[in-house]
Amino acid sequence: MIKAYAAFEPGGKLKPFEYDPGVLGIDDVEIDVEHCGICHSDLSMINNDWGFSEYPLVPGHEVVGTIAIVGEQVTNFKIGQRVGLGWHAGYCMTCHSCLDGDHNLCAQSQGTIIGRHGGFADKVRAQAASVVALPDAMDMQAAGPLFCGGITVYNPLVQFDVKPSDKVGVIGVGGLGHIALQFLNAWGCEVTAFTSNDSKKAEALTMGAHHTINSRNITEIEAAAGQFDLLLSTVNVKLDWNAYVATLRPKGRLHFVGATLDPLDLGVMPLIMGQRSISGSPVGSPANIANMLAFAVRHNINPVVENYRLDQVNEALENLEAGNIRYRIVLS
Amino acid sequence: MIKAYAAFEPGGKLKPFEYDPGVLGIDDVEIDVEHCGICHSDLSMINNDWGFSEYPLVPGHEVVGTIAIVGEQVTNFKIGQRVGLGWHAGYCMTCHSCLDGDHNLCAQSQGTIIGRHGGFADKVRAQAASVVALPDAMDMQAAGPLFCGGITVYNPLVQFDVKPSDKVGVIGVGGLGHIALQFLNAWGCEVTAFTSNDSKKAEALTMGAHHTINSRNITEIEAAAGQFDLLLSTVNVKLDWNAYVATLRPKGRLHFVGATLDPLDLGVMPLIMGQRSISGSPVGSPANIANMLAFAVRHNINPVVENYRLDQVNEALENLEAGNIRYRIVLS
Numbered sequence: 001m002i003k004a005y006a007a008f009e010p011g012g013k014l015k016p017f018e019y020d021p022g023v024l025g026i027d028d029v030e031i032d033v034e035h036c037g038i039c040h041s042d043l044s045m046i047n048n049d050w051g052f053s054e055y056p057l058v059p060g061h062e063v064v065g066t067i068a069i070v071g072e073q074v075t076n077f078k079i080g081q082r083v084g085l086g087w088h089a090g091y092c093m094t095c096h097s098c099l100d101g102d103h104n105l106c107a108q109s110q111g112t113i114i115g116r117h118g119g120f121a122d123k124v125r126a127q128a129a130s131v132v133a134l135p136d137a138m139d140m141q142a143a144g145p146l147f148c149g150g151i152t153v154y155n156p157l158v159q160f161d162v163k164p165s166d167k168v169g170v171i172g173v174g175g176l177g178h179i180a181l182q183f184l185n186a187w188g189c190e191v192t193a194f195t196s197n198d199s200k201k202a203e204a205l206t207m208g209a210h211h212t213i214n215s216r217n218i219t220e221i222e223a224a225a226g227q228f229d230l231l232l233s234t235v236n237v238k239l240d241w242n243a244y245v246a247t248l249r250p251k252g253r254l255h256f257v258g259a260t261l262d263p264l265d266l267g268v269m270p271l272i273m274g275q276r277s278i279s280g281s282p283v284g285s286p287a288n289i290a291n292m293l294a295f296a297v298r299h300n301i302n303p304v305v306e307n308y309r310l311d312q313v314n315e316a317l318e319n320l321e322a323g324n325i326r327y328r329i330v331l332s
Numbered sequence: 333m334i335k336a337y338a339a340f341e342p343g344g345k346l347k348p349f350e351y352d353p354g355v356l357g358i359d360d361v362e363i364d365v366e367h368c369g370i371c372h373s374d375l376s377m378i379n380n381d382w383g384f385s386e387y388p389l390v391p392g393h394e395v396v397g398t399i400a401i402v403g404e405q406v407t408n409f410k411i412g413q414r415v416g417l418g419w420h421a422g423y424c425m426t427c428h429s430c431l432d433g434d435h436n437l438c439a440q441s442q443g444t445i446i447g448r449h450g451g452f453a454d455k456v457r458a459q460a461a462s463v464v465a466l467p468d469a470m471d472m473q474a475a476g477p478l479f480c481g482g483i484t485v486y487n488p489l490v491q492f493d494v495k496p497s498d499k500v501g502v503i504g505v506g507g508l509g510h511i512a513l514q515f516l517n518a519w520g521c522e523v524t525a526f527t528s529n530d531s532k533k534a535e536a537l538t539m540g541a542h543h544t545i546n547s548r549n550i551t552e553i554e555a556a557a558g559q560f561d562l563l564l565s566t567v568n569v570k571l572d573w574n575a576y577v578a579t580l581r582p583k584g585r586l587h588f589v590g591a592t593l594d595p596l597d598l599g600v601m602p603l604i605m606g607q608r609s610i611s612g613s614p615v616g617s618p619a620n621i622a623n624m625l626a627f628a629v630r631h632n633i634n635p636v637v638e639n640y641r642l643d644q645v646n647e648a649l650e651n652l653e654a655g656n657i658r659y660r661i662v663l664s
Contacts, residue, residue, distance in 0.1 A: 097582055102582060102583070102607075105582035105583070105606065105607060107558075159607060226439075250429050250434060250437035251434070251437070253609075256600050256603060256604055257604065259600055259601055259604055260600050261600070261601075263597045263598055263599055263600075264596060264597070264598045264599075264600060265595045265596070265597060266595055266596045266598065266610075267595055267596075268588050268591055268592050268593070268595075268596060268612055269591055269593075269612075270612075271588060271610070271611055271612030272588055272589065272591055272612035272613060272614055273612075273614055274437065275434075275437060275491060275611070275612065275613040275614070276611065276612065277585075277609050277610065277611035278598075278603070278609065278610040278611070279603055279607070279608065279609035279610070280600055280601075280603030280604035280605075280607065280608065281604060281607040282604055282605055282607070
């Protein structure tokens, strides 16, 4: 039996829950969970914000632990090996996206907490291909958030060929943004943090930003006209996106990793005149997660985390919902 | 004196107009105009749709002719050489975009018909750097429309690294779209033409399309879900852009070269989940115009034109405004 914490109804408190995971699939592994980050999408799934949650629901998709059991066809992991697991716990492995190395875009991918049970537990299972080995030098305690928040902001740097000579703005300094600042600084870029929270400005500068701009002060935004090669938006609120587009240089890109639900209302002419792009991306592939972990170790990049015990999960979720976290929670 | 046709007020008929161009600039050339295409933006400028027209206004920015005089510092052209001139008649030559080969994105670029007099005339002047030599094998009669309509649809293939293995859709089969179909077919792509005009479907197939879809039939559009690497929109009307985004494959791009004035109203989640991009671009740089001309000659790509004499310009403009042209007008 696997001992977990589950929500039993939309928005419900998490309660202890045991389940029998059945026979281990031949391509799967079982992981002894040591740490598990909490992501805003865990909260969205608990609350059934997206309409496809199934209960009991065991959240947790920023898992770090060690391999406990391997399925009979698994050759890439051995018992006791340190690994991590993110948003995806399985891929079809044969669609065009999977065969092209874009497993994260597989239409048949399985979410770790969608129709499966996640990492707020003593053990979790996943297809071996979706699990990534931790580099030896990586600290397990803070690594969890790299597997969802981290790869979400790292992946665009690879996908869109961001260059060390680029000027980049990060919109929002939170769970995703504070990791983005570190990655972009290490990537060699000139980094500007956009935040509406004055108390985060000094911290943003210590995490890699060279400059800060108030994300809701239109005068400051307008003063940055034509500056940025890339803007990476990590927020889920509506901002004045046309004003942000105007801060892009010719050929610049406004890229969304935060899921704002309001339509974008974008003018076409500023895109045409400046050859600008608008885009989005989800988490990354296993290969890019491995690539990111090596980069994070080499540059000493660590999520800034607050630690809670697994039995304090409801308190942790309340603090996350209240916006009190700097900058990511890890359950241990 | 240069003999031209000019509009003397917004929306006015064109009338004969003579002007003294003054002393030729040391970096400029004077071209004897042989042919000049008519572009929708000539009409927009005549009508002052964009609010910055100056009268008398001599339209015409798809010019083909021969070099008549060269300024004293001009070394790249000789008298009598066959050349063309498009939307831009000058660049600052020293901004970052110019120095990087992106003259078409120069913020100080000079439009051929903005604050200058264009090609509905016996002669026109331009900075030598903005003029491009015609390949020997190129037919002068039909080449004019390549210098604005042609480069506008060719440039994105270069800028966004479109591959011969890509599936591409062209939205709108008109002055721009009919050239795009030819370029994309020669580029090696699988090409679909989107048009609401059933009578254009058969012609689209002869111009390079492998398939056609009715651009206003939502059932046909929905049936194409997840297919395209690139959609190139040449229209200036509002379509159901979210339905078009759904026809893109993962990593696909919806690219605008037609200036629709309504905001795009795009949902963010389909961009994030499929790593999709929305973008736009204007005309191309002189280097890419030269690149395009060589490609057009090698692949026997020619705009399909209707010829009028320069003194029939008002009749030609009326037919353009009425949407009766297949597919581009050239004045000779």
